[in-house]
Amino acid sequence: MYNEKILQILTEFKQDKLSTDEALEALKKLPYEDLGFAKIDYHREIRKGFPEVIFCQGKTPQQVREIAFNMYKNGSDVLGTRASQQHFEAVKEVVEKAAYYEGARIISIRNTPIKKTKGIIGVVAAGTSDLPVAEEAAITAELMGNTVKRFYDVGVAGLHRLLDKLDEIRQCRVLIAVAGMEGALPTVLGGLVSSPIIAVPTSVGYGANFHGLSALLTMLNSCASGVSVVNIDNGFGAAYSASLINRIGEDSK
Template sequence: MITRIDDVAAAQVLAAVPGGVHVPEARLLIWRPAAQGQFTLGVVTAGTADGPVASETAAIASCIGMRVLDIRDVGVAGIDRVLKRVDDLRACHAVVVVAGMEGALASVVGGLVACPVVAVPTSTGYGAALEGVTALLAMLTSCAAGVTVVNIDSGFAAAMAAYRLTQALWPSTQ
């Protein structure tokens, strides 16, 4: 797996090492993905601008054997959108929330589900979003207990944290 690769470099690597798959939106190259396991990861975005980080998260999770439930554009500005997906979220073994602006979606999801929640602040947003710092600080101070927060724009870290959490919580089902 190669992360954060642009299209030109991906083409060069694939020419030298054939057999890989390039996932452009996720900026990822993959060889020999793991077989699909039994853990489902929900990948939730607040808005469409969070898509590239969510795509990275979903592609990494899929590559390491997790099933992915992709739920896009359910930010708190239209809270009814996330509330319509509560049953889907509660069926997941872990959820990654990808959100910029003020990062409030992580707290909302953290309050709705009992499974591990990993929050990824994104550098999207305007005004006082401060390239993701506002969302990062909001996620770190979430009143939904136990929300794990990773680096700004780090879909890779989020997928790996969710994977490790599921493996630690349900080791006998590996």
């Protein structure tokens, strides 16, 4: 999309529709746009296949609104993670079609059609308390063009619930395993499936869980092959990696 913008700017310059100063000003906005408090990287989509993502936590609603609006008006798709209702309401004031996924805490604005992949990403969550992180992963993966299947409340405390869904789980090209407490779910899955697994420890658990540290260490020390680990509560990071894996061999341009 941004390659097309560069071509359009150069064409208009050659046709004398833009002056030298106007063409330079237009081109300057393509690498990044400096808003003072933030620099928007408009070329990230070319490098990574998906636009820059707004991490809303710690930003004011007004800051998120300005970043989102500038991305939208420049033709970029917008994805904001860890967004509150206040963040969404501020964005909605300037972009009416903005959507909010409350459970996932995600803001989305589509400027382009979603290009669907062929493979399936499975999001497997141990318990209901893990759903905010699991939904962050699932919604992110869907907005990146993936088909997602959800397998929720199938933790190791009731292993039969996981085994009951095993045939469906094995059909997924990539798995995201989300678990708190002791974080055993990814290891169990790792011994049962051939798909790569991205493990997400959550901060769910009692005192000795140390806000997710025990689950993180369990996953890092997994004896199962094919298990990779992202940071505590990082459903977005897991979905991004899973999407890159799922697109291997497909034309994502």
